Amino acid sequence: MTLSSQEANARGLAALKAGDAAAAARLFEQAAAADPQAGSLWRNLAHAHRVLGDDPAERRALESALERDQRDISALVRLAESHERNGASRDAMIRWSAVIQLGEQIAAPAPALVEILDHARAYCRTQQAAIARQVESAFGARRAGLEQTPGRRAGAFLDHVLGQRRIYPNQCAGLYYPFLPADEFFDDRHFPWFEALAARTPAIRAELEALLGDPGEDLRPYVRMDKGVSGSQWDALNDNLDWSACFLWEYGRPNQPVLDRCPETAAALAAVPGARIPGRAPSAFFSMLRPHTRIPPHTGVTNSRAIIHLPLIVPPDCGFRVGGETREWVEGRPFAFDDTIEHEAWNDSSVMRAVLIFDVWNPHLTEEEQGIVADYCRMIDSVTDSSAPDAAASAAGAL
Template identity: 60%
Template sequence: MQAGDAAAAARHFAAAISGDPQSGALQRNLASAWRALGDDARELTALDAALAIDRRDLMAWIRKAERHEVRGEKGAALAAWSAAIALGAQLSPVPPPLEVLLAHGHAFVAAATDTMFAAASGAFGAIRGDLSETEARRGEAFIASSLGRRRIYRNECAGVYYPFLPADEFFDRGHFPWFAEIEAQTDAIRAELRALLDDPGEALRPYVKMDAGTPETIWSGLDNKLDWGACFLWEFGEANQPVLDRCPATAAALAAIPGARIPGRAPSAFFSMLKPHTRIPPHTGVTNTRAIVHLPLIVPPGCGFRVGGETRAWEEGKAFAFDDTIEHEAWNDSDELRAVLIFDVWNPHMTAGERDLLLRYFASADVSGYAVPC
């Protein structure tokens, strides 16, 4: 090879392979000889032989990707470059010669997925108007996740997990026909909140209150601070009557909601206040049997909310519901207070029979005496 006699090199490598058929390095060297001779087919055969010996052979994948790319075999090149990139991600540090090769691979994959995403989005756009809200959101998530543009998040419940419920990030408004009724009360609810904040007394408290002795967690920065404050109207199924008495319009609006009533557990409803330049870290909730509803009341510019792979801006007076057992976070990057009314209702995917089952489950746990208090 060094003398420039690739044909002789190919013969010698073939002879060496006959004596050591499990050497991936010899197969790669043979592939290099065939490349020098311009024999694409034999080069690819030798590279496939090297990979048959070890699927983790990074250089074999790189050479295979290069050859398919030159031949215009886009799908095969994409598969090979993707394999090479996955293996290269395990190297730390990446040797400089490999870094250059893998950078080319990343650029190829990015261009390929850009092209595929544009084509898929065009095909999707042709039918999007005929789809329901659920179908459109799932379709968009499918296309984006298939092409590596978003992660699909799973339920992570710290408490009760009900199996086989759809892992919706945001629930469709169609599940909550009463949204319009509570949205119509936004001004009255906001006025009651402002009056409450003018003289909160004992009603306003830190949302995060960690038990003594708790080690450092993601919540330590908010522990016992009013950076994220809450005024509870209901908490674990118990009414906070002094606050309800001061907020009659809010109390009436909540009473009209077909929410969950689980003794000692639900509902919970509270005004959530996020001070300027405060972030609630990514986290997951307790149970997927509920949906969490936000009714935004005071939302300055610079506030945002993410559930799983979807980020939304709050709009004052426009409610939405989400599954809080899917990773979510919130932020207020403005110079003003952000305030939202938050309450829980049944997960809309649970049937009436399943809701009754859950009530009976908790009741039996309470009767047993072993139920863990909230």
């Protein structure tokens, strides 16, 4: 006698209750054959096979349920549990990850589902950590043997594929130069003058300390928003000396009184092969961050430049993140980064932090390309001055 799917399912449930899992499995197979689109019937069949200890048959039934509905979270959970029980860690991670993805879309999950999601996350973390250890064992020595840039890129690649690192794109508020590498930190080899700059650190720091002893009006808040502008992440720092600056050069204009007070710093900057664009570059300043102050994540103006930091006063508990890489400043050790990649800084210590900051050309630009950028800026500035300032300025962006 041929049973309907409902009749076969009801008899299968009765057989399960009576302890006859084999009969239940036969009845659920009939039910699923009669109504193959009903995921609940495949789940019932999987449960009967689980009671029988037939793991492969259980998984086949659950996969049949998922063929009908990939969002069947009950089937996903039970399939993940099956793979986990049988030590198939890769398949278990794939299924638990799908459970997490679906579960996070549920606004108010039931307590039982919350417990399942907690287990899924813990299992995935454990497996990811095990994979990361294997990757480090297999590739750690190879990475260490690479030069600075390929070593950093290889590390970012491995961290990214392991789900441990986000890759950040350029976000330029002004001029964007296409096809330059979107690298967070530039290789030191691009700046052969770093060693000479580092050697001047004690003298530059001494000049800064003397300047801070009597700064006058040259020390000012770094963030100075137009009146009536508010509601942004910069409100807390607006007109606030928690993040202050003392400019030696600002948009290509020298601050001669400060340069005169800081001859060693002025000489160090003069020795750097930086951009010279009237009204735009260079900019160079001492940047001071008071204790317990944070600079929120933000991006800069143009990827045609590199930003140099020369750390001068660095207490513990200070940090600097560009994209997915966080560094500690080390006094006297300069580095360069692309500020059009999201970055932030903090001083969680009880002492002021101070860094000399200035800009130079992006080292991936050729001299010819530097000339094109500089000449474009000069041309557009002359247009801005003589004809349509608002439209030209908007089109040009800023360097």
